[in-house]
Amino acid sequence: METMRLYLRVMKLSILQQVTYRTALLAGLATNFFFGLLRAAVLLALFQVQPVVNGMTQAEGLTFVAFSQALIAFLFIFGTYDVMNTVYTGSIGADLARPMDLFFYWMARDFGASLVNLVIRGVVLVAVFSVFYPVVMPATIGQWGVGLVSLLLGWGVNYAFRFLVNLTAFWTPDARGIGRAAYTMLMMFSGFLMPMRLYPDWFSRLVALTPFPSTFNTPMEIFMGLLKGPEVIPALITQVGWLVALWLLARVVLRRGLSKLVIQGG
Amino acid sequence: MTAIISVRDLRKTFRVLVRRPGLGGSIANLFAPHYRSVQAVEGVSFSLQAGELVGYLGPNGAGKSTTIKVLTGLLVPTGGEVRVDGQVPWEKRERYVKGIGVVFGNRPTLWWDLPVIDSLELLQPMYDIPAERFRYNLVEFKRMLELDEFINTPVRSLSLGQRMRADLCAALLHEPKLLFLDEPTIGLDVVAKEQIRRFVLDINHRRGVTVLLTTHDLTDVERLCERVMILDHGKLLYDGTLAALNGRFESAWTLKVDFEEEYPDVSVAGLPAPQRVGRQALYLFNHRELNTAELVQQLMARFQVVDLEVRRPPLEETIRRIYAEQLLTK
Numbered sequence: 001m002e003t004m005r006l007y008l009r010v011m012k013l014s015i016l017q018q019v020t021y022r023t024a025l026l027a028g029l030a031t032n033f034f035f036g037l038l039r040a041a042v043l044l045a046l047f048q049v050q051p052v053v054n055g056m057t058q059a060e061g062l063t064f065v066a067f068s069q070a071l072i073a074f075l076f077i078f079g080t081y082d083v084m085n086t087v088y089t090g091s092i093g094a095d096l097a098r099p100m101d102l103f104f105y106w107m108a109r110d111f112g113a114s115l116v117n118l119v120i121r122g123v124v125l126v127a128v129f130s131v132f133y134p135v136v137m138p139a140t141i142g143q144w145g146v147g148l149v150s151l152l153l154g155w156g157v158n159y160a161f162r163f164l165v166n167l168t169a170f171w172t173p174d175a176r177g178i179g180r181a182a183y184t185m186l187m188m189f190s191g192f193l194m195p196m197r198l199y200p201d202w203f204s205r206l207v208a209l210t211p212f213p214s215t216f217n218t219p220m221e222i223f224m225g226l227l228k229g230p231e232v233i234p235a236l237i238t239q240v241g242w243l244v245a246l247w248l249l250a251r252v253v254l255r256r257g258l259s260k261l262v263i264q265g266g
Numbered sequence: 267m268t269a270i271i272s273v274r275d276l277r278k279t280f281r282v283l284v285r286r287p288g289l290g291g292s293i294a295n296l297f298a299p300h301y302r303s304v305q306a307v308e309g310v311s312f313s314l315q316a317g318e319l320v321g322y323l324g325p326n327g328a329g330k331s332t333t334i335k336v337l338t339g340l341l342v343p344t345g346g347e348v349r350v351d352g353q354v355p356w357e358k359r360e361r362y363v364k365g366i367g368v369v370f371g372n373r374p375t376l377w378w379d380l381p382v383i384d385s386l387e388l389l390q391p392m393y394d395i396p397a398e399r400f401r402y403n404l405v406e407f408k409r410m411l412e413l414d415e416f417i418n419t420p421v422r423s424l425s426l427g428q429r430m431r432a433d434l435c436a437a438l439l440h441e442p443k444l445l446f447l448d449e450p451t452i453g454l455d456v457v458a459k460e461q462i463r464r465f466v467l468d469i470n471h472r473r474g475v476t477v478l479l480t481t482h483d484l485t486d487v488e489r490l491c492e493r494v495m496i497l498d499h500g501k502l503l504y505d506g507t508l509a510a511l512n513g514r515f516e517s518a519w520t521l522k523v524d525f526e527e528e529y530p531d532v533s534v535a536g537l538p539a540p541q542r543v544g545r546q547a548l549y550l551f552n553h554r555e556l557n558t559a560e561l562v563q564q565l566m567a568r569f570q571v572v573d574l575e576v577r578r579p580p581l582e583e584t585i586r587r588i589y590a591e592q593l594l595t596k
């Protein structure tokens with residue numbers, strides 16, 4: 001119980017901290033918005049030529065752009081390097097001198113920041129986008145609900161993946177390079193660029209074997225109504241499966257890493 | 267009495283990647299990494315009784331921080347046995363660190379962008395501190411460390427001395443039995459240093475907290491520690507009272523004497539000729555061979571003396587000689 005209270009408190013501090021970065025938040029929002037406009041303009045040009053591009057109608061295409069741009073910051077699509085930085089500066093020592101679990105501590109921190117990003121960079125972006133473009137919102141409360149559950153699961157899968165990437169810093173001084181490669185994969189295979197089902201069949205089948213679509217593609221397809229009714233169930237189960245698998249893996253790797261970690265500095 | 271900290275034959279060896287220069291070197295590093303080992307701590311043994319306040323000294327690179335990291339559960343040693351308060355620090359880290367406090371002088375532990383109080387309040391659920399104890403301790407530490415003036419300021423805008431006071435508070439709110447301080451006064455001005463020393467003394471005396479402290483500031487040592495341990499190149503060279511260390515290694519003391527008149531010859535048998543300025547003379551003497559009282563008596567018997575002053579060399583000087591001339595390894 002007390003543990004729960006601790007991590008909720010960490011989350012609260014993280015929210016407060018994130019809110020202090022007002023300028024960064026607004027700059028981020030502007031960037032996401034700008035690239036959203038760019039992606040929308042490209043799509044609109046394509047739709048002039050044909051009514052259905054990649055199996056999506058114009059409205060669906062624009063909806064996809066709006067939601068994916070809105071979720072960049074919530075899901076840290078471009079990756080995070082915080083934990084590896086604490087390893088390289090040695091400030092991880094201060095965290096380890098406290099009675100807390102590194103995995104849940106960073107999860108609470110990240111989630112707090114994500115919530116702020118969701119509201120300020122996500123909701124605002126979709127709202128403004130809907131003024132200019134025909135963004136299609138989920139039709140029913142049920143669809144919203146399932147979409148949000150899926151989004152949370154996706155967040156969890158994504159967090160565990162990012163945490164694992166950061167943990168490589170325990171073994172190599174070049175974890176940043178690993179991070180860049182890993183996050184490029186995350187961006188390509190998560191369906192951030194376009195929904196997985198629109199890629200060539202062999203490609204989406206292959207990618208479906210990885211955890212990446214569970215981070216972004218699944219909630220996105222639910223929000224867009226591409227995935228509905230009974231099809232949702234196996235998609236959610238896959239997400240839960242990856243969540244459990246990656247969480248367990250992250251915890252095992254963390255335990256291993258801590259036993260050989262060398263705290264720098266002093 | 268049983269020891270609260272016992273360390274036996276502690277060893278820590280680091281493997282350091284030797285980077286070869288140039289492009290060819292980089293490729294070689296990748297495929298055939300070449301490691302060199304650094305023996306940071308080589309067979310150190312000591313123990314501390316509950317309630318002691320011990321200085322852990324040694325020149326740069328001696329292995330002090332490495333030892334502290336092992337004792338605080340942050341580093342798994344290469345060999346040796348460590349028991350702190352009945353536990354092995356690195357085995358059940360989370361449980362172990364609940365009972366200790368740690369301050370690394372060169373490393374902030376509080377949330378950088380948030381007011382100090384936010385970080386402090388996080389500690390209550392973290393250590394499961396009863397709300398009342400927490401309030402009580404916070405009030406007391408705020409008073410002793412004068413935190414009120416900046417408790418609502420973001421940590422990022424604090425001065426070094428303010429941050430160190432906040433860090434000390436954060437290390438003690440959960441009432442640990444043991445406190446590890448790695449250079450707590452580094453970079454602070456004399457006033458801030460003194461405030462920190464008074465605080466450390468106080469929690470050691472009144473709360474009975476056992477303290478192990480590393481520092482390069484020998485005033486810290488003189489003010490705080492009865493017992494010191496001296497480490498060099500990973501080996502423990504001295505473990506004993508500060509008084510005994512001074513007794514063994516202090517260089518010559520100085521006796522300054524003001525005479526009534528300018529006597530032609532004021533030299534003392536067995537001592538080098540004193541330095542003289544007018545009616546004043548400075549005698550250098552080895553206090554191990556000639557005690558001060560004898561010397562004074564001799565002088566008083568022969569001359570009219572107006573004023574006397576004995577000066578001991580500063581600890582700084584003694585320690586410098588120990589390091590530089592490697593007095594302890596001989």
Ligand SMILES: Nc1ncnc2c1ncn2[C@@H]1O[C@H](COP(=O)(O)OP(=O)(O)OP(=O)(O)O)[C@@H](O)[C@H]1O
Nearest residue numbers: 262264266280304306325326327328329330331332
């Ligand atoms: N992470 C590390 N990797 C490799 N070598 C290390 C590492 N940490 C410490 N060392 C080496 O171990 C030795 C002891 O270092 P340590 O930090 O314990 O010294 P120290 O006594 O705290 O010195 P200082 O007074 O300068 O803080 C040094 O030779 C140092 O170079």
Ligand SMILES: [Mg+2]
Nearest residue numbers: 266330331332
């Ligand atoms: Mg050190």
